[in-house]
Each structure stands twice: as C-alpha cells, then as structure tokens.
Amino acid sequence: MAKDPLAEGGFYFDELNKLRVLEPDVSQKTSELKEECKDFVDKIGQFQKIVGSLIELVDELAKEAETEKMKAIGARNLLKSVAKQREAQQQQLQALITEKKMQLERYRIEYEALSKVESEQNEFIDQFILQK
Amino acid sequence: MRLKTSLLKEPKHILPMELVSCVGWITADELYSCSEDHQILKWNLLTSETSLIVKLTEDIYPIDLHWFPKTVGGKKQTQADIFVLTSTDGKFHLVSKIGRIEKSVEAHKGAVLAGRWNYDGTALITAGEDGQIKIWSKSGMLRSTLASQGSPVYSVAWGPDSDRILYTSGRQLVIKPLQPSGKVIQWKGHDGIVLKVDWNSVNDLLLSGGEDCKYKVWDSFGRLLYSSSIHDYPVTSLSWAPDGEVFAVGSFNTLRLCDKTGWSYALEKPNTGSMFTLAWSADGTQLAGACGNGHVIFAHVVEQHWEWKNFVITLTKRRTMQVRNVLNDAVDVLEFRDRVIKASLAYGHLVVATSLQCYVYKNWNTPLIFELKEGTVSLILQAEKHFLLVDGAGLTTFSYEGRMISSPKFPGMRADILNAQSVSLSNDTIAIQDKSDEKVILLFDALTGKALGDGKPLTHKLEVVEIALDHFGPATERKIALIDKNRDLYLTSVRHLGKELTFQEMYMVHSMAWNDAANILCGIQDNQFTVWYYPSAVFTDKELLPKTMYIKDGSEFSRSPHILSYVGTKVTLRQGDGSLVFSSVPPYPALLHEYSASARWEDALHLCRFAKDQSLWACLAGMAMANRELTTAEVAYAAIGELPRVQYINFIKEQPSKESSLAHMLMFSGHSQEAEATLLQAGLIYQAIQINIDLFNWERALELAVKHKTHVDTVLAYKEKFLQKFGRKETNKRFLQYAEGVEVDWEKIQAKIEMELSKERERAANASVRSMSYSYVSLSAEV
DSSP, rough: OOOHHHHHHTTTEETOOEEESSSSHHHHHHHHHHHHHHHHHHHHHHHHHHHHHHHHHHHHHHHHHHHHHHHHHHHHHHHHHHHHHHHHHHHHHHHHHHHHHHHHHHHHEEEEEEHHHHHHHHHHHHHHHHOO | OEEEEEOOSSSSSSSSSSSSEEESOOOSSSEEEEESSEEEEEEEEETTEEEEEEEEEETTTEEEEOOSSSSEETEEEEEEEEEEETTTTSEEEEOOOOOOOOEEEEOOSOEEEEEEETTTTTTTEEETTSEEEEETTEEEEEEEEEEEOOOOOOOOEEEETSEEEEETTTEEEEEESSSSSSEEEEEEEEEEEEEEEEETTTTTTEEEEEETSSSSEEEEEEEEEEOOOOSSSOOOEEETTTTTEEEEEETTTEEEEETTOOOEEEEEOOOOOOEEEEEEEEESSSSEEETTTSSSEEEEEOOOOOOOTTTEEEETTTTTEEETTTTTTTTEEEEOOOOEEEEETTEEEEEESSSSEEEOOOOOSSSSSEEEEESSSEEEEEEEEEEEEEEETTEEEEEESOOEOOOOTTOOGGGGGGOTTTTEOOEEEEEOOOOOSSTEEEEEEEETBSSSSTTEEEESSOEEEEEEEEEEEEOEEEEEEEEETTTTTTESSSOOSSSOOOEEEESSSSEEEEOSSOOEEEEEEEEEEEESSSSTTTHOOGGGGGEEEEEEGGGGSSOOOOEEEETEEEEEOOOOSSSSSEEEEHHHHHHHHHHHHHOHHHHHHHHHHHHHHHHHHHHHHHHHTTOOOOHHHHHHHHHHTTTHHHHHHHHTTOOOSSHHHHHHHHTTOOOOOHHHHHOOOOTTTHHHHHHHHHHHOOOHHHHHHHHOOOOEEEEEEEHHHHHHHHOOOOHHHHHHHHHOOOOOHHHHHHHHHHHHHHHHHHHHHHHHHHHHHHHHHOOOOHH
C-alpha cells in the first residue's frame, strides 16, 4: 500500500471524506469506547438507583426493627414495673388492711365490754325483780 | 375519726416533678406553698382558687416556711403578716403576705433546714446543715448561737413556754433551755436519723419521726409514751394539731391521723410521694401536706363521734352532723353554715362551734345561734346550767339560752394552751390551772367571773396535772379533785381555802372523772378501776373512805386506760390501744346521794337494807354524819361493825347542850381544834379542857386551865392518874410547878365536874326555852 502522504502527516479521511487527525481505527474504537462507557454509566446509574432503594428499604427496616425493639424493651420494663406497682399497691392495701384490722380489734374489744355491761345490767335487773 | 383527703389531678407547681418543700396556713382557709420551681402559691379553699404570689429568683430553693404567730395571749399582733422562708443557700428570708422579700439574712453555712417562730413571736430559731442552731430577733438580728454540733439539725421545735427548744442530733433528740444554766436533756430517740420533731404547747408532748420508719411520742422529760410499728418508708413529716388531741404523720404515699396517745385513727394512702411538711390550720380542722411529686394535699377530719346517753352524733361532712337516737333509730341531720370546729354533747345539750357561730341544740329542730367574736374555739366545757367556751381571746361562760354570763380573766392568761385537764367547770365554779406556775389553781365564780373568796388561788405543794370539780350539791360544798405530778389524788373544798381541808386520798391515780349526776368520783388507780362512792367522807370520817370504795380489777383493761366520761352508771374508758371500753357501776350510790341531798334518811336506810352492801352502808354513815343525822349514822355505823363509832355517836347524843354535841361531832371528824374553839366560844371552859384531856393533850389542857383559872386541879388529877397507870413519873416542869401549889382531891373534882355539867344542862334548857319563845314570837309576828 502506497503511503498516503496525508497519513504520514497524520491526516486521515473518514468514510464521509472528512479530514481527521485521528486514525479511523482509533476513532472507531474511541467511539466504541464512548458507547461502552455510556452504557456503563447508564448501568452504574441503574445500579445505584437499585442499591439506593435497597438501602432505603434496609434503613426503613432497621428503623422499624429499632422501634419494635424499643417497644419490646418498653413492654418488658412496663411488665417489670407493673409487677413492682402491684407490689406497691399490695403493700398499700396491706397497710390499709392492717389498719382496718386494728380498728376491728378495737371494735371487738368495745363490743365485748358492752356485752359485759349488758350482762351485768341484766343480772342486776333479775336480782332487783327477785328481791322485790 | 378519719381524714378526708383531696388532691388535684395535676400539680399546680409548674415543674411537675419538682417537689413541694413547704406549706403554711395563713388563715383557716388560705395556704401558702413553696416548691423547687421557685414559686410561692396561695391556695384558697373557699373558692378553690390557686394564685401565684411571687416567683423567687432562680437561686432560692425554699426548704421551710413558718408564718409569724397571729395572736398572742388574746391580743392580735399589730405587725403585718409575714413569714420566714429558709433556703438552701444558707439564708432565711422574711417575706410579706404579698410575696415581697423584706429581708434576707445570711444565717448558716449550707442549707437552713428549719425556721420556727416562738409562740409570742419575739424570737425566731433557725437550724442549719452546719449543725448550728441560732436565735434571731423579730427583725432578723442574730441574738445567739444556741447550739452547734457536727451533724445537720433536721428539725427544731419550741417548747410550750418558748423557754426551751427541741432539736434533732443524728439519732438523738435534745431538749435545750434557752437559759444557759438550764439542764439539757439528750437521749437516743430512734435507730435511724431523726428527721422531724414537734412539740405541742397544750399537752406538752413531743413527737419525733425518723429514718427507722417509726414515729414516737414522748413526754417533756424524754420518757417514751408510744412507739409505732415500723412503717414501709421513713417518716418524713409530722405535726401536732393545735389542740393537742391528734397529730398527723406523713411518709411516702402515706398520711396517718393519730391520737395523742399514739394509736392511729386512720391511714390514707394518697399518691403523693414523700410528704415533706405537714401543717394544720389554726382551728385544727384542716391539714395540708407538701408532697414530693409537686402536689399539695389537703385533708380534713371527719367522722368524729360524740355520745351521751342514747344519742350518738357523727360529723359526716365538714358542715353536717348526723344525730342518731339509738333507742328508736331516729336520725336527724344537722346542717351548719360554716365548718364545724368543736362540739360537745352533755347534759342534754349539744354545743357546736363553727368558725363564726355557736349553735346550741336542746332538741334537734331549732338551734339557738349566736355569733362568735373570735373564730377559733379550742375547748368547750359543759355544766348542767351553762357552758364554757375557750378561744384565743379567753374564757367565756354562756347559758344554754345563749346569754353571756361571765368571762373570767387573770393576769398572764394564755387561753390557747388550756385543755380539758387544766380547766374544770361546775354550775357555780370555774377552776383553771395556772400554766405559768403549775402548782397554782385559780378559782372563779362561774356566774360573776370574779375570783372566789379573797381571790387567793389554791396552791398545791406539787405541780398539778389534772383538775376536776364536782358537779352536784350546793356551791358551798364544791370540791375539787386534783392529781399532782406524783399521781396522788387530792380532794379539797373550793370555798374553804383558809381551812386545812386538803386530803390525800389515793396514790398512783392515772385518770379520774366525776359523775355527772352525783358526787361520785372514779379513777384508774395503779392497776385497778376504783369508784369512790362518797369522797366527801374524808371531811367527816377519814377512815370511812376505804370502806366506801368500789374496786374493779383493772386487768380487764389493757395498758394505760384513760377515763373519758362517767355518765349515769356508765364509765367510758379509752385503752392505750385506742379501743373504747365500758364499765358499769351499781346505781345505788347515786340514789343514796339523792336521798341524802333531800334528807330522806328513812328511804336511804331502806335502800341500804335492800342492797345489803357494806360500802353503801359506809356511804350512808358518812353522809349522815356530814348532815348531823345521828340516828341514821348510828344505824349505818352499826351495820358496818364500827362499834366504837356507834358508842361515840351515842355519847354525842347524850351531850347536854348543842355546842357540846357540835364540838364532839367535830371531834368525831378529827377536827379537835375547831371543836375546842367551838366550846371556848360558848364559854364551856371545862368541856374544852376535858376534850384536851381525852386526847392526852396535857399541855394544852393545862394551858387552858391556867389561862381561865379553873380546873387546874382536874388536869393535874387526870395526868396523875394517867401516869400512875403507866407507872411513870412526872417530868414536865410546868406540871411539877403547878402540882406543888395545888392539892388534888378527887371528890372535890368530881363535884366540880358535876356542877359544870349541870350548869351546862341548865343553860341548854334555858336556850331551848328561849329559842322556843323566839319561835313563838316569830310565829305570832307572822300571824
């Protein structure tokens, strides 16, 4: 192949007979590369989108898991505190019961004393009637 | 009795979880509270409004609040309403009613934990975290540092006369007089740190509560009277009601109302957190508590009971009473315009004092109402014909028709610290124990309000703790029973103070009460329940007293019973654990009293024969002797086998003249001096000498004989006879001296005595003729 003087000068013609400073091969490859790169970028973009949504999803999940966890902890604590509350309530009621019991005991003693007085008075009345 | 509490849904202090540290009543319906949100709030209970008084600067965290005392000895304080507010920065502030800080004083290093005015408002005491106690003048000038110790003083309280203070020192309690020379009492009070103390001015009892979760009641000598069981949480606050009958105890979610003897009336479990301060309103009806969760809790006392015969009255609400007649279960409801402060039911009348008015009920429909000048009645006492109201201004007696009868006054009177033990009322007499000198009892005529007799008070040799007047019989025979510090019971006549008429009756008497209808006294003596059917027996025949007693074994009552009332035949007692017990007393003595009062001696004899009771006979003997009813007395003494006395009565009967028999009756009661005086007054010299001879009172006999220049030989003769009998020799110089100059001739003496006696008989006969002629004259005059 005769040497193209242009080519030697670094000038080439492409298919459309436009003057180029790049070799057609290279140019072709370059454009190919460009295409490929574009594809790649597109794909990467797509990937990123997918990954982003994934992350979002995972994040959401994590958040949900976190709230559930907190809920669980809260529930557990509540359970514990309910037990404690019950205990405190029980204690309070117990104290009130003791108080009432003491009052009952006082009433019992009062009642006994009164019944004694009653029996004494009945006795007295009987005696009185007998003697009359 | 229980507490009715009220708590708002939301705390009013703005930071809900900040604790309210202190509360204080300004009037009976207005309360100031301070909290860690720096606010001072005013609570008005009438309008149930809460208003912000002032917001303090950020650096003031209040701890304690105490209002300047309002009334002192019946006089209103002229000074404007201020209160002391202590804070964590070591200062106390004098704050006016409108919330303006009048003065701030740097008082302690670390927080000032307590600040208290004394009762007359002349001094302020502060206690600090630095362990110091300082006294300040009214205007906030430092007077002295009373005490300083290594540990913080958590609480401090004034003694009743403002001359001593009580404070905490770790687990110890300390009573320290303000006088440097006074004796300090210090003792271990609790097993944990003592957090709060209080001292009541009316009953002089101390309260303490600590981290060992107990509260305790002490007397002012530091003797333990009551110790509570262990609570679930430390006792953080306690406070005496002003009248000293009850106190309140606060702890975590706990509010308790207790009797002064320590047992608990009621327990409330409000949702309050720890209660840091409790304060009673001045009339003792309302209670406020500063709560750890930012609330202020209010409570008032309801369901108090009054009983008399067949009526039971219950305070159901603040302004409502329910009257129940237990005989027919009829129920009446009494409504009042204002809050009921005090009430009393006795002698068929109900007296109710509200904050503004006094209601007197005889039947339950139409009360008699009159206005009260001073609002806070602290005590109502009733007698058959009238009643006594004690308020801040003094004592006033009213008739049941609502008319004011009298208002006894005496210098240094502090009516606010009188209680039922230190005042006693009967139909004609008021007895008041002088609180400035506890040995002295002041006596007043109930109808005029003037001091009795020459105005000289009754002075006992020891401090008196309880007094009681009898209710029955004529005013001239009014008697007062008193228990002194040694728990000895004395009985004395009120209108004959000059005469030596005080008698010690019994030892170890803890509590006593007169019957409402007859002069019968009952008491708790050591471990037994004793009724003195006729305590006046000590005035006629002392030895009769043990025979007139009715004793019941006290083992049926548990420890330290206290007599509440003695109405009819029923004695009501309250035991140490708070339960009411009753004891019945035979009805005969009251009947006997009635017969003797109306001089129905035949009936009295009949009753005694019917009842066949030795103690009743003994009573009759005493009553008959007191009324000079010799025939009845003779029978009664014979019935209890007192033969020497029967003989003596016969001897009295045989006396030729009135004067002699009177003298011998006095002798019978052991009043030999009065007997002698009676005879001498009547000119019966010989008889007076003879009395002394009979008592082997030789010196006096000789003295009389020599003085009147008669019967010296008689005295000498008797003395000689006496000495001969015992184989002794005369050693008395005076007798030896007179024996020299006088010849003893028994026959002559007998003749002389005979002559004296016949002379007396003659005189008596003349006198009776004269009195007959007098009565004849008066009769004709009437005609």
